[in-house]
Amino acid sequence: AQSVAQPEDQVNVAEGNPLTVKCTYSVSGNPYLFWYVQYPNRGLQFLLKYITGDNLVKGSYGFEAEFNKSQTSFHLKKPSALVSDSALYFCAVRDLGGTALIFGKGTTLSVSS
Amino acid sequence: DAGVIQSPRHEVTEMGQEVTLRCKPISGHNSLFWYRQTMMRGLELLIYFNNNVPIDDSGMPEDRFSAKMPNASFSTLKIQPSEPRDSAVYFCASSLGGTGGSEQYFGPGTRLTVT
Numbered sequence: 125a126q127s128v129a130q131p132e133d134q135v136n137v138a139e140g141n142p143l144t145v146k147c148t149y150s151v152s153g154n155p156y157l158f159w160y161v162q163y164p165n166r167g168l169q170f171l172l173k174y175i176t177g178d179n180l181v182k183g184s185y186g187f188e189a190e191f192n193k194s195q196t197s198f199h200l201k202k203p204s205a206l207v208s209d210s211a212l213y214f215c216a217v218r219d220l221g222g223t224a225l226i227f228g229k230g231t232t233l234s235v236s237s
Numbered sequence: 238d239a240g241v242i243q244s245p246r247h248e249v250t251e252m253g254q255e256v257t258l259r260c261k262p263i264s265g266h267n268s269l270f271w272y273r274q275t276m277m278r279g280l281e282l283l284i285y286f287n288n289n290v291p292i293d294d295s296g297m298p299e300d301r302f303s304a305k306m307p308n309a310s311f312s313t314l315k316i317q318p319s320e321p322r323d324s325a326v327y328f329c330a331s332s333l334g335g336t337g338g339s340e341q342y343f344g345p346g347t348r349l350t351v352t
Contacts, residue, residue: 158340160343165345166345166346167241167328167330167343167344167345167346168280168330168343170340170341170342173340218336218337221337222336223268223285223287223292223293224282224285224293225270225282225341227279227280228279230279230280
């Protein structure tokens with residue numbers, strides 16, 4: 125069965141510092157991996173995805189994620205955090221042929237000025 | 238594009254009443270998803286339509302929940318009768334293709350409170 129783990133409920137970082145939000149997954153076969161962001165009282169917004177190819181994927185708002193097959197991880201990163209990046213971040217996975225996106229429980233990112 | 242549109246944004250109702258949530262997907266998208274978000278259970282997929290046909294409804298909690306998609310631009314999620322434990326935020330999402338690497342685009346959600 126597919127599953128996603130986001131081991132940290134909250135990540136705190138100072139503005140200007142690099143940030144990492146962790147995600148590990150479990151699927152049978154090759155995964156499709158996604159990151160979404162949710163601002164208060166809003167729907168989820170798509171940030172980036174990994175399908176195949178280059179392990180470093182670049183997405184919206186300066187975010188990127190690195191796919192590591194051996195560690196079954198897909199960590200979200202940004203070189204320099206902004207206060208406006210503060211939000212709830214979700215990792216999601218879908219296996220080959222699957223339809224449902226399986227979401228992690230989310231990680232709250234708090235960026236302080 | 239206006240994105241996925243959901244209505245109402247907020248709904249407060251009494252236990253036992255019927256609730257209908259509405260969704261208009263992004264034009265041209267052929268897959269539609271209904272999710273429920275709660276603090277306890279996170280994001281749960283309720284049902285998935287492809288080309289207006291329900292493909293996977295295994296996430297629908299019980300017979301009190303039903304969903305329809307009469308055409309490519311409209312879907313409803315109905316709860317009858319509603320119960321306090323149905324209180325949650327309900328999201329509709331659409332995508333071009335429902336499998337593989339297709340990303341889903343979410344609406345703003347309907348916050349349902351059942352008293």
